[in-house]
Amino acid sequence: MEKLPAQMTVVAISKPGGPEVLKPETRSLPVPGPDEILVKVEAAGVNRPDVSQRSGSYPPPPGASDLPGLEIAGEVVAIGADAKKHKVGDKVMSLVAGGGYAQYCIAQDAQAMTVPPALSMQEAGALPETLMTVWHNVFERGGLKPGETLLVHGGSSGIGTMAIQLATALGSKVIVTVGSQDKAEACLKLGAIKAINYKTEDFVTESKAATSGAGVDVILDMVGGDYIDRNYEAAAVDGRIVQIAFLSGKPKATVNFTRLMIKRLTHTGSTLRPRSNADKAAMVAAIEDKVMPLLRQGRIKPLLDSSFPLEKAADAHRRMESSEHIGKIVLLA
Structure with missing residues (x-):
């Protein structure tokens, strides 16, 4: 040694x-x-x-x-x-x-x-950080199931590109929002079924169109701000929205909560770093079993x-x- x-x-x-x-x-x-x-x-x-x-x-x-x-x-x-x-x-x-x-x-x-x-x-x-973030938020908190549709904001980020691959490999369909054609192409190549350019397209309209009007089952949001209200609009009945960051710099928002009730939505969120070692070890064990x-x-x-x-x-x-x-x-x- x-x-x-x-x-x-x-x-x-x-x-x-x-x-x-x-x-x-x-x-x-x-x-x-x-x-x-x-x-x-x-x-x-x-x-x-x-x-x-x-x-x-x-x-x-x-x-x-x-x-x-x-x-x-x-x-x-x-x-x-x-x-x-x-x-x-x-x-x-x-x-x-x-x-x-x-x-x-x-x-x-x-x-x-x-x-x-x-x-x-x-x-x-x-x-590790990306994989654990995606695993815990999309699958453990968001409960994404095979056949369901996931919308990822920031599809070309480290977290986004991992979410596309993992959700696709486990049998779900993935829609992403991105800010350029290059990013859109990278996401489609990884398996996303649709890449929405948030600078020129409305993600609510496009998500609904891509799901025959039903909306998306799980939304992974790292933007926050006015996306929060629009996420409620884009979500399907019994949809789950998982908040992991506020890259908009706006952790506060004005939201129409009637949609939360009518659609029976769940809005949750988490951060990884402050979690206990036991929590993190449990996530690792699940990843070793399901993702490795x-x-x-x-x-x-x-x-x-x-x-x-x-x-x-x-x-x-x-x-x-x-x-x-x-x-x-x-x-x-």
């Missing part, structure tokens, strides 16, 4: 602000606790919550690393006394509560998953937009904030 270095390069948030506040620095290697593993990071996914944390609006939960980064892939180099699932030398991918923008990162043993051979390490680093076979067969994999060296994390954030990306942005340690 190789001797571990005493120090590592990380990318820290020097102060709240724009991408330029992300600065490489040197820190001591973290030591895994009893139920934890230490991973030598090969790839770390970049996600919207990282941008929110950098700008000062999304502080890490108590006890978590102050470094950004919610998902990693790499090699296990040390394990805690009670870690039984993985061993030194295993290639794993994991959701983490923070600390991903580093050469080494602590992960919960129960939340780490073995990387299937069909995935590159770069793809594996782009998977699809990953092993190569039927679903993250759509990669671009990759940047760890030290260039600021450029990765600029790419994300341009909203021109299609799929996932990854840092390579």
Whole structure:
């Protein structure tokens, strides 16, 4: 076993602000606790919550690393006394509560998953946060069933591109909203039955047309604002709307709740990061059971937009904030 270095390069948030506040620095290697593993990071996914944390609006939960980064892939180099699932030398991918923008990162043993051979390490680093978000919100909270229709706002995002693939593979139809022709084409190629350009088309009208007037069964919404009222309009009877973000910057909305009653709608939502380790471990177990076979067969994999060296994390954030990306942005340690 190789001797571990005493120090590592990380990318820290020097102060709240724009991408330029992300600065490489040197820190001591973290030591895994009893139920934890230490991973030598090969790839770390970049996600919207990282941008929110950098700008000062999304502080890490108590006890978590102050470094950004919610998902990693790499090699296990040390394990805690009670870690039984993985061993030194295993290639794993994991959701983490923070600390991903580093050469080494602590992960919960129960939340780490073995990387299937069909995935590159770069793809594996782009998977855990997105996959768990989609699995929990679309399938566990939204209860999407085979034959039903899912509407995804932000179809070309990391979450959107994963939702298209997973819902399609499990027998549902997917409609997406996107902001350009390039994004529309990427989503259709992944299996979406319709891509609606929200800049030129009304998603309520188009969703109803695509479902013969019935409306959509589940809506995954990361926009919020005036989309909330329109989601109620686009939803089918007994429809479920799952809120996962407010990229419009508007968490408040004026909504006609009569539709909620008439259509018997369910409007729910969640965030992943503050959930307990037990909750996250349960999600991982469900994913290993239901989704891992699809990953092993190569039927679903993250759509990669671009990759940047760890030290260039600021450029990765600029790419994300341009909203021109299609799929996932990854840092390579």
